[in-house]
Amino acid sequence: MKNFLRLMKALSDPNRVKIIKMLQHKPMCVCEIREALHVSQPSVSKNLKILEDAGLVDFRKDGLWVEYHLTDGSSSPYAASLLGNLRHWLEDEDEVKELKKRIPFIRREEVCKK
Amino acid sequence: MKNFLRLMKALSDPNRVKIIKMLQHKPMCVCEIREALHVSQPSVSKNLKILEDAGLVDFRKDGLWVEYHLTDGSSSPYAASLLGNLRHWLEDEDEVKELKKRIPFIRREEVCKK
DNA sequence: TTTTTATATTCTTTTTTAGGAATATAGTCT
DNA sequence: AGACTATATTCCTAAAAAAGAATATAAAAA
Numbered sequence: 001m002k003n004f005l006r007l008m009k010a011l012s013d014p015n016r017v018k019i020i021k022m023l024q025h026k027p028m029c030v031c032e033i034r035e036a037l038h039v040s041q042p043s044v045s046k047n048l049k050i051l052e053d054a055g056l057v058d059f060r061k062d063g064l065w066v067e068y069h070l071t072d073g074s075s076s077p078y079a080a081s082l083l084g085n086l087r088h089w090l091e092d093e094d095e096v097k098e099l100k101k102r103i104p105f106i107r108r109e110e111v112c113k114k
Numbered sequence: 115m116k117n118f119l120r121l122m123k124a125l126s127d128p129n130r131v132k133i134i135k136m137l138q139h140k141p142m143c144v145c146e147i148r149e150a151l152h153v154s155q156p157s158v159s160k161n162l163k164i165l166e167d168a169g170l171v172d173f174r175k176d177g178l179w180v181e182y183h184l185t186d187g188s189s190s191p192y193a194a195s196l197l198g199n200l201r202h203w204l205e206d207e208d209e210v211k212e213l214k215k216r217i218p219f220i221r222r223e224e225v226c227k228k
Numbered sequence: 229t230t231t232t233t234a235t236a237t238t239c240t241t242t243t244t245t246a247g248g249a250a251t252a253t254a255g256t257c258t
Numbered sequence: 259a260g261a262c263t264a265t266a267t268t269c270c271t272a273a274a275a276a277a278g279a280a281t282a283t284a285a286a287a288a
Contacts, residue, residue, distance in 0.1 A: 001128060001207045008126035012119055013246080030265060040248050045266055047246090064255055064264045078203065085195055093115045112264065127276080144235060154278050159236055161276090178234045178285055226234065 003055070007078050010054035014095075015039060016047050020056060020070070020086055021096045025103050027069035029062070031112040036099060055079035065108070117169075121192050124168035128209075129153060130161050134170060134184070134200055135210045139217050141183035143176075145226040150213060169193035179222070 010016055015037055022028060022036060034044045048068055051057040055075035059068045073080025090096050124130055129151055136142060136150060148158045162182055165171045169189035173182045187194025204210050 001131065001204060001209060004204060005126055005128060005131070008122050009245095012122035012126050014115060014119060015246090017115065017119070041265070042249085042267080043247055049266085061255085064262095066265060078199075081199055085192075089192065090115060090118060095115060123275095129276095155235070156237080156279085157277055163236085175285085178232095180235060 003076050004078050007054045007056070007076070007082065010050050010056060011082065013047070013050075015043070016051055017086075017090070018095065018099055019044075019047060019051060019068075020083075021090060022099055022103060023057060023068060023070045024087060025100055027060075027067045028103075029065040029067050029108060029112070031065075032106050032108055033068070035106050035111045036102060056083060065112070117190055118192050121168045121170070121190070121196065124164050124170060125196065127161065127164075129157070130165055131200075131204065132209065132213055133158075133161060133165060133182075134197075135204060136213055136217060137171060137182060137184045138201060139214055141174075141181045142217075143179040143181050143222060143226070145179075146220050146222055147182070149220050149225045150216060170197060179226070 011020075018037060019033055022033065028036075030041060030044050030048065033048075034041050037044065048057060048059075052059070055071060055073070056079055057068050058071045059066050061067075070083060071079065073083045125134075132151060133147055136147065142150075144155060144158050144162065147162075148155050151158065162171060162173075166173070169185060169187070170193055171182050172185045173180050175181075184197060185193065187197045
């Protein structure tokens, strides 16, 4: 029950859902996500941690950058199922379409140097 | 997005999830749910409203009683999917097994007269 | 019509959550 | 080592959520 509730809670915040939808497109580091969502860096880090605890994302360190990516859901069947459904769910949402359109133009090298 | 978030939020509370699991067993009125969960009547009513707004439950008036039941999920594909998954999800949770075991012994006629 | 009862709603309080500012940490580069 | 930078964590505040007490509503019965 705990794991299930943690997953539902993780997916009940718009910014966290947007992160999931973006990571479907490609792995991203914190500063890229920050730029895409227009929120503070700590906010992104904290939301990523919540997603990680829910078994939805994992990360790989790359120098100073930390690149987050979706998991294969092997940590829990709930996460696996939701990640699968979220591949097609919400694809028609304007907010999501807008985000996915902007992603290719967010260049890590530019965004993070500030 | 709104609908999806509302659904996730509805399912991120233990009492609401328990209500869903109980309704899988049989339709129940507010007082029966109250008795099963050991919470106040207003709390049950409010949680049922949240589940209703998420498209997960619906009700049928029966005299003074209001009998709640699971929907067929036709209101949203998200709700339909989650309701389907929740048929088997959480079945092994002790809390849920305990609840489902108690349900048959909760007699509406006894419970509500107080 | 008055009373009773099951449920809904309002109100208030406590807890939880989300965000940003400030700070800490850990790699990287010189 | 010292400076720099991307990320994590802490701290604080504001908003949201959850619960119960009190109250309102609506259906049934007398």
